[in-house]
Amino acid sequence: MKINNYKKKYTNLNESLTEELDQKDVGISSVLMDLINQEYSLLSQYESAQITFNDYNENKFDELFNYIKDDINIHIGMLQAAIEDLNPSAEKIDDGKNQGEDLIA
DSSP, rough: OHHHHHHHHHHHHHHHHHHSSSHHHHHHHHHHHHHHHHHHHHHHHHHHHHHHHHHHHOOHHHHHHHHHHHHHHHHHHHHHHHHHHOTTHHHHHHHHHHHHHHHOO
16 A cells, blocks of 8 residues: 555654754754744634725735735745755655655656
């Protein structure tokens, strides 16, 4: 089964990434992950607000909400780049992305 194979690979990948990062990098990566999660939460809040406004036929705010959401996505990308810079196995992140896309397809 595809999922079990990927699960095993992910577990091994996670262990190898943890071994390769020193304590300082783990702490910094943790802070960056928290910031990414906060950005995703904020993105979700703006999406909800936009849906609510549209439910009340207040579409004039769409451009504003879309601009803010685009900016948040840029922040997420910047933070992800910072994590990849700390991680000596950053190329494995792309491998995980490709494996995820295979599972979804």
